[in-house]
Amino acid sequence: MCIYDGEQMVGFMMWEEDEEDHELGMCRLMIDQKFQNQGYGRASVIKLMEVVRQKNGHPFMDVHSFYFLSNDLIPCICSLCGSLHCVMPR
16 A cells, blocks of 8 residues: 555555454555654554455454564554554564
8 A cells, every 4th residue: 555645655555464363464664764753654554454444344353563673663653553452573
């Protein structure tokens, strides 16, 4: 999914769904360096949860994302959104 602010593309995200186990994996969340620290990551994760919920008619029980320990923003985004149940460091 491309992430836009108006006509300007600011990043993208990729995810995978396991409907049988009700799990969602956020594989990539990439925001262009020029647009980082402006709330796009948080808004994108919230939008992803809305899109998946509307598509499937239910929230996923477990949502996970792998990230590098040097990325200290992903845990903050997850806690602010209240949507990522399980964040696994890599």
